[in-house]
Each structure stands twice: as structure tokens, then as C-alpha cells.
Amino acid sequence: MSRRVVIGVFAEEGGLLGVTRAARAEGMKVIDAYTPYPVHGLDSAMGLRPSRLPWVCFWAAITGAALKLWFEFWTTMVDWPLNVGGKPWNSLPAFVPVTFEVMVLSAGLATVFAFLVLARLWPNKQPALVIPGITDDRFVLVLEESDARFDFDRVRKLFQKFGAVKIEERLEEA
Amino acid sequence: MADFVLPAQKPLIAGDKTPADVTREICHSLEGRPTPLWWGGFLLALSLLLLGAAAVTYEVATGIGTWGVNRTVGWAVGITCFVFWIGIGHAGTLISAILFLLRQRWRTSVNRSAEAMTIFAVMCAGVFPVIHLGRPWMAYWLFPYPNTRGPLWVNYRSPLVWDAFAIGAYFTISLVFWYLGLIPDLATVRDRLCSGFRHKLASVMSLGWNGSFRTWHRYESVYLMLAGLATPLVLSVHTIVSWDFATGIIPGWHATIFPPYFVAGAIFSGVAMVLTLVLVARKTMRLEDYITLRHIDVMCKLLLLTSGIVAIAYATEFFTALYSTGHFEEFAFLNRAFGPFGWAYAIMVGCNVLVPQLLWFRKVRSNLWMVFPISILINVGMWFERFVIIVTSLHRDFLPSSWTSYRPTPIELSMLVGSFGLFFTLFLLFCRLLPVVAMAEVKGVLHVGHERKVEAPSAPFLLPPVEELEPVGAVVARGGLE
Numbered sequence: 052m053s054r055r056v057v058i059g060v061f062a063e064e065g066g067l068l069g070v071t072r073a074a075r076a077e078g079m080k081v082i083d084a085y086t087p088y089p090v091h092g093l094d095s096a097m098g099l100r101p102s103r104l105p106w107v108c109f110w111a112a113i114t115g116a117a118l119k120l121w122f123e124f125w126t127t128m129v130d131w132p133l134n135v136g137g138k139p140w141n142s143l144p145a146f147v148p149v150t151f152e153v154m155v156l157s158a159g160l161a162t163v164f165a166f167l168v169l170a171r172l173w174p175n176k177q178p179a180l181v182i183p184g185i186t187d188d189r190f191v192l193v194l195e196e197s198d199a200r201f202d203f204d205r206v207r208k209l210f211q212k213f214g215a216v217k218i219e220e221r222l223e224e225a
Numbered sequence: 226m227a228d229f230v231l232p233a234q235k236p237l238i239a240g241d242k243t244p245a246d247v248t249r250e251i252c253h254s255l256e257g258r259p260t261p262l263w264w265g266g267f268l269l270a271l272s273l274l275l276l277g278a279a280a281v282t283y284e285v286a287t288g289i290g291t292w293g294v295n296r297t298v299g300w301a302v303g304i305t306c307f308v309f310w311i312g313i314g315h316a317g318t319l320i321s322a323i324l325f326l327l328r329q330r331w332r333t334s335v336n337r338s339a340e341a342m343t344i345f346a347v348m349c350a351g352v353f354p355v356i357h358l359g360r361p362w363m364a365y366w367l368f369p370y371p372n373t374r375g376p377l378w379v380n381y382r383s384p385l386v387w388d389a390f391a392i393g394a395y396f397t398i399s400l401v402f403w404y405l406g407l408i409p410d411l412a413t414v415r416d417r418l419c420s421g422f423r424h425k426l427a428s429v430m431s432l433g434w435n436g437s438f439r440t441w442h443r444y445e446s447v448y449l450m451l452a453g454l455a456t457p458l459v460l461s462v463h464t465i466v467s468w469d470f471a472t473g474i475i476p477g478w479h480a481t482i483f484p485p486y487f488v489a490g491a492i493f494s495g496v497a498m499v500l501t502l503v504l505v506a507r508k509t510m511r512l513e514d515y516i517t518l519r520h521i522d523v524m525c526k527l528l529l530l531t532s533g534i535v536a537i538a539y540a541t542e543f544f545t546a547l548y549s550t551g552h553f554e555e556f557a558f559l560n561r562a563f564g565p566f567g568w569a570y571a572i573m574v575g576c577n578v579l580v581p582q583l584l585w586f587r588k589v590r591s592n593l594w595m596v597f598p599i600s601i602l603i604n605v606g607m608w609f610e611r612f613v614i615i616v617t618s619l620h621r622d623f624l625p626s627s628w629t630s631y632r633p634t635p636i637e638l639s640m641l642v643g644s645f646g647l648f649f650t651l652f653l654l655f656c657r658l659l660p661v662v663a664m665a666e667v668k669g670v671l672h673v674g675h676e677r678k679v680e681a682p683s684a685p686f687l688l689p690p691v692e693e694l695e696p697v698g699a700v701v702a703r704g705g706l707e
Binding site (some may be wrong): 056062076083084085087088089090091093096097099101102105106108118122126127130131133138140142145146148149151152154155156158160162163166167169170171172173174175176177178179180181183184185187188224 | 241244245248249339364369375376377379380381382383384386387390394397398401402405408409412415416417428429431432433434435437438439440441442443444445446447451454455458459461466484495558573664665668669672687
């Protein structure tokens, strides 16, 4: 399936921010924006919901810590109990540091892995760049030509108002 | 929005740059041929590394007897270097994670090189305990794995096991954090170059990054979480390193002040090392507009603060020892300051407490010919701090008949020198292969302190609805915090 999109290229982050707000206020559908750096405030301008990745982080931390703590008790008390300096079998306070380290490690690795999966990033992936220079100094807004009411002239005027350096219609394979 | 100017705020990046300038100038140092200065430094570092490698090979082949350690002084230069390098690494995490959480946006110019420093310093640190095992090929015994000896598991009550986990987790998380920050910049390098080794490296490692803001949005969330994880992690790592000593009963080690004292010392030495590195990098790679005198000034103030904390720790430690009326404790500290290693104690106090006091003066902070030697002296002082803690506490223990002295052998000193060789070899390679300044982050702070050029739209139908506009007060407040 393919869809028609309009892309507007801007030279300044302020232009992209303004046009994104205005386009959404006009009821246009923002597909995505492309920027060389994370533009402050663009997430609210695009109406993006907060990421759910913190949940991955939270549950990975809980799981990692719980498994490690269980493992420490199991090796020390069950599988091969070894009396070290007369210390109690249940040395919970001494088990805390390693549990903490494993918690941080599992939370961090799981979060990054989940991010790479969700954002579909993998080694040696060939990117489909919206325009050359997007990782340098260009800012791009991609709007969907969603229905019959879509008015290209109106979009063009809007883009020009915010200083678009280039406006283009494209057919995009979805 | 936000086309206001804060009069009090100076720009973070000098020279009124555009994002394209940032890309060009930072990538420029990757694209040309290395300068003679780089080659000189690299060959020097490489030869030091080879010297260290030869010393380690000889030591492993012959035995720990090639070192000056003995039955009384069982830990010396090796463990000193371990603690020293781990401490160096901590400033990188401070700058990349803690200052990120504190919204200190000046960090963007130095965080990439500081994080690289962390990774290389932890690599240097990791070498020493492994060599110290005596049989380094059995280093995997440090980790629990099913084995045919029972299975006999590691002793989770031992701080040395905690240490293995702490260093392992710290290295992994630091590496992931650094790499995550590199992905957008690698994409920039990929799109800028058309061929060559760096292009291939960047193509594989940039993971197909295309600048999509939906990805940026998730990326920022992940970055924030990693910063949040790295912050307690870095505190835990040096706390655990200090427990290697503090859980022992040796006078001079057995102190509850050790965790905060070690963490502060680590950040102190690390910031000094960051300062040494960025002063060299800004000069040799012409980054004066990115790493401005303002950055150096802020780092000098950080040094002053942490030096103060370290000074209080020295004083507290000494006071507690004298006030405790414990003979052994009292003796350990008097011997530390006035005994055979009193010269090392004097270097430690001189370099870590007295020399940094010069940084109170703005004239000193803005004179790089003063800042550079001060940063090096602090590194020397912090190395001696660990040496003093380890060796003076051990060499005269409870039983006078076992008292002895310690003198490092050339093998140990070669390993010390070799660790610097490893560090600088890796750092210089990093300078040639990867962007030394986080381009994407710097582009985000270009406007700080500058007037924005974008005009607000004039036609009324284009204005966003009122509820989406930020109240002016909020914008000013946010700008004011930067």
C-alpha cells in the first residue's frame, strides 16, 4: 500500500516547531518529523505520548534483581553451603551490592535493547533518508495527504509562512 | 516561541555557529590526515603500552615475585593503579549522567570525550586486579558459573566479588551509554563521507539512524533512564571499591568515612583528568569555540569543590584516629603523616588540598598555563593518595616483628607507565575514528544565549490554539535554569 505525503524542509528548528503546531491545529496529520538533534518541545508540538520504555526499564530491574537475589541465596544456602568465617547462611545485607549491580545492568541493557527493537535499528541497516543532510542541518516535516479535504495550496502557504526552503509531494510505500 | 534573550547568559558555543558549521568542523578532524603532533603522541603512547605489555608478560611468565610486594605489603602499585584508574573513570559518568540530570547544558561540549575517558580508564583499571590474580588465565573464576568443582560458587559475602560485579556492570553500562550517544553522530559521519574505513564503520554502527523524531523521542527517554541508572551506579562502584579496604580490619582502612571519601576523590581526580585531556584536545584539534574558557572555568570550580570535600575527609580521618584513643588507629595515622612514607603524604596533601586553592582566583582559572599544570598535579596527588592509603596502612601493622618497607620494582613501574600508554593509545585512536564532540547535542545548545532568528508567524489562522502555547513565565523560568 502506498500513501501520498507532503514534505516541508526547514532550515531552522523554530520553523519546524511553529509549522508542526500550526499543522496540527489545522487538523492535518503529522506522519513524522526529521531533525539532526532532538528539538526541545517538538514532542508536545507533534502530540507524541510519553514513551512506554520506562516500564521496560522498571520490570527488567525488578526481574534482574529478584533473579539475582534468588541465585545468591540458592548458591549460598542450598546448592553448596560453605561456612565462611562463621557468617550466617542468610547474609542478606552482604547480598545487596551484587543484587544492585545486576539490577542496574539488566535494566540498562533491556531498555536499550527494547529501544533498538521498537525503533527498528540494527547494525548495518541501510537508512531511508527523507532528504540528504537530515543528519546535518535540515529539519523536515512529513504530512499525510489524508482525505479529499486535503488542500495542497493551503499546506504550501503554511509551510512558506514558516520559512520552508523546499516543499515536495511524494508517493511513499508504506 | 522563545525568541527572547537572557541578557545574563553567555553563549555556550562561541563563534555564532550554525548546525552545518558544527558538522563540518567536528568531522573535519576525522577526515584529514593526522597531524605530526598526533603521530608523535600516538607513537609515544604506543611505546609506553608496549613497555607495559612486556612487563606484564614477564611478570605473568615469572611470577608475582617480580614485584616489590611482600608478606606485609601485599597490595601496592597494582591496586593503587586499579583504584586510581577507576576513579578517573568516574568523572566521565559524572559529566555524562549526573550533569545531564542536573540540566547542566555546558556538558555537551565535553561529554563525549569524558565518556570515552571513562571507558578507557575502566579498561586500564580492569587490567590490574586480573594481573594481580597471579594466574590471570583463571580470571573467570571471579564469576559464578556451573563448574565441575562441586559446583563451587563464588562467595557473595566478599567485597572482592562485589567488586568484580560492580566493575563489570559499570563498564558495560558506560559502554552502552557512550554508544547510544554516538549513534546520531555516527549517522552524520555516515552521511557526510562516501567511502573509506570511517564511512564503513559509521554505516554499520549507526544502525540505520534516519533522524526520525519519533525515534528521537524514544531515544531521549532511554538516554534519561540510562543517566538515571548510571548515577547510582557510579556512586556504588567507588563505594564498593572503598569496601575492599573498609571491610578489612587494618587500621587506616577500617573506616566508615571511606565510601563518600572515595567517591569524592574519584570525581576530583576524574575532573582533573578531563581537564588535562580537553585542554590538549581543544588546542590540537582547534576546538576553542566548543570548549571555551567558560567550560574550563566551570570544571575548575568543580575541582575546587571536590578538593574541599577531599580535604574535609583527610581532616576527619585524622581527627577520628586521634580522638578514637585506639592505639593502632592513632599510630597508623601518625605513621602515615610522619613515618617513612611521610613524603608521599606530603605530596598527597600538597597536590590535592593546597594546589587547588589557587583556583579560587578567576585569573588562575582563565590562565590555561596555570590550569594545565594544576590538573596534572592533582592527578599526581590523587595517585599518591591511593598509594598512601594502601601502602602506609599495610607496612607497619599490628606486629612490629612483621614491619617492613616497600619499594616498587621496575616491573611494577613499567606496568604503571604501560597503563598510561594503554589509556592514551586508546584515546588518540578515538580522536581519529569518532567525533570527539557530541555534534547532535551541541547543535541543540547553539541557540543558548543567542538571539533566535525565526520570526513568529503573523497570519492569525496559523497561530496554534491558546492551550498549546506555553505561558511566557514558564519559558523564562526554563531558560533561566539553563
